Amino acid sequence: MVILGAGSGGYAAALRGAELGLKIALIEADKVGGTCLHRGCIPTKALLHSAEVADEVRESESLGVKASFEGIDMTAVNTYKDGVVGRLYKGLQGLVSAAKIDVISGWGKLVAPDTVEVDGTPYKGKHVVLASGSYSKSLPGLEVGGRVITSEQALTLDHVPGSVVVLGGGVIGVEFASVWKSYGADVTIIEALPHLVPNEDEALSKNLERAFRKRKINFKVGTRFSGVEQTDSGVKVSTEDGKTVEAELMLVAVGRGPATQDLGYEENGIPMERGFVVTDERLHTGVGNVYAVGDIVPGLQLAHRGFQQGIFVAEEIAGLKPAPIVESGIPRVTYSEPEVASVGITEAQAKEQYGDDGVETVEYNLGGNGRSQILKTAGFVKLVREKDGPIVGVHMIGSRVGELVGEGQMWVNWEAYPDDVAALVHAHPTQNEAMGEAALALAGKPLHSHN
Structure with missing residues (x-):
């Protein structure tokens, strides 16, 4: 099995495949663990935990504990966050190495339905699993850079911004808004749809909005973004209703797109739709023995979904005939407060x-x-x-x-x-x-x- 991408979906397929006696080549341009471990779920939850502690210190007196809140030391927060990621990464590397999986570092490209090429070297497999993951999306005409950042830059900030405009009230936007408010920043969320976390049951959205109002997190729902101007001191964000919000930074959190460009998918006949890889319920692309897992397959972009799909594909290739994954049965969590x-x-x-x-x-x-x-x-x-x-x-x-x-x-x-x-x-x-x-x-x- 040749696996292109070593994020949650790719490494799960590799570990389960190795367990089932398959010989595995795992190709990764960055680090094993992918977005979730290095730039997503794990580091953001570390920030959210430190934010929870900050809130608890502020409220400790009402519980009879005398403590004073002295502020946030971002250097120490980042050391804690990077320590968590580092330990998990080390553990994962140990698992992959113990399973005798060949990890190939470099940018892989599908050159035939049974071959992935890395820096000119072809790796041929009886089965190929596409697991190239996703990237932080922007909006048409919206340039990321300077004071306009994505979640990846937000994770490495060395200071607490005084004020932030968060573009997008989905999971990522809501989580960062929650962290920054706990850290003491002034936060405004702008969401085009009628509610925050718009994919959730409306009762949850309304309750979260109530909780955010109580926490003094500003948000504008049903409001479309129209432009941003970078100034010497920050950003001036305008919306289609003619209003503007000024802040030190703007976080673009409008979702994640499938990382499928320039990877040879289309050239090799892999069925695509809006950049996503189309598969059947058994995650087969309909081309040769090529499967796809994770964020590149339409549906929930969640690490645990990719992980489960990776296990499923390894078992499918090994002939175990696993039951297809039911999408509606996948749990979803937004780790805000x-x-x-x-x-x-x-x-x-x-x-x-x-x-x-x-x-x-x-x-x-x-x-x-x-x-x-x-x-x-x-x-x-x-x-x-x-x-x-x-x-x-x-x-x-x-x-x-x-x-x-x-x-x-x-x-x-x-x-x-x-x-x-x-x-x-x-x-x-x-x-x-x-x-x-x-x-x-x-x-x-x-x-x-x-x-």
């Missing part, structure tokens, strides 16, 4: 599928959860079910709720009925109990909530 987590379909999607009368929902307010009270967080768990049928969506908001989505994923993927899961015992006092309470309410026997 508060966190947003979900799995399955939204209430609106469920109504589209089953009709307005074919859907039942319940919301359990975290105000009734002991552990949430102790953590001083607000929010809710919302369950969506097909009427008289299984749970098809689990949606939640509140501090640390990302840790609860694993159980929700099991309910959705195993098509659990509320009666089945309402019988499960949840430890007290945990936020996890909120899942149990929501299930009880959906099963028609609410204890601490009213249906």
Whole structure:
């Protein structure tokens, strides 16, 4: 197996393939681990954790702990963040080396359906897996540079900006807005769609907006960006409603695009659509023995999706006939304060599928959860079910709720009925109990909530 790209999808395919006795060439122009480990999920979550600690220090007196907030030392924050990344990278390198995977450093290009060329050297494989990942997108005519940055530059800032305009209210924009506000910056988010985190259930979006208003994070939704002018002291951002916002920096967080250009895909007949590689449900491209995984395949651009797809493709190539991955069963988490987590379909999607009368929902307010009270967080768990049928969506908001989505994923993927899961015992006092309470309410026997 020749794998082009060693991010979450590529290295997972390599490790699982090696485990199954395949000989592997793993080609990577940068470092094994890809965007997620080096420039994405891991470093951003390290910043978010330091932001959480900053907020806790500010509020510590209300918990009877005398501490004073002296500010943020970005040099120390970056040392901590880079230390986390470094340790994980070292561990991953050890795994890849122990699995006797050939890592080839350099820019790979598909030159035939069974061959990837790296700096003039061809690597031929019975199977080829395309896993070239994604890049930070911009908008047409919007130049990134100077005081206009992407998430990659935002991760290496050596100071806390006084003020920032965040262009895009999706996951990346919301997470950075959350960090910078905790660090003491003045933040304004501009989002063209009607809500923040627009792909989530509307109830979550509205609750996050309420929480952000309380945190004094400014945002303009349903507002289109029209231009930015760089000045000596910062940026002047204008929107189509004729307003302008001035700030020290502008973060462009308008999503990620598939990294597929100049890699020989189209020349070798790989089916493409808007830059993405088109595959069947078994991740095969329809050309030779060429498969594709991760952010280049249309769908959720999440590290854990790429990881699972990498494992799937290795097992498929080894003849294990794995079950196809169900996209709606992949959990999604936004690690802002508060966190947003979900799995399955939204209430609106469920109504589209089953009709307005074919859907039942319940919301359990975290105000009734002991552990949430102790953590001083607000929010809710919302369950969506097909009427008289299984749970098809689990949606939640509140501090640390990302840790609860694993159980929700099991309910959705195993098509659990509320009666089945309402019988499960949840430890007290945990936020996890909120899942149990929501299930009880959906099963028609609410204890601490009213249906």
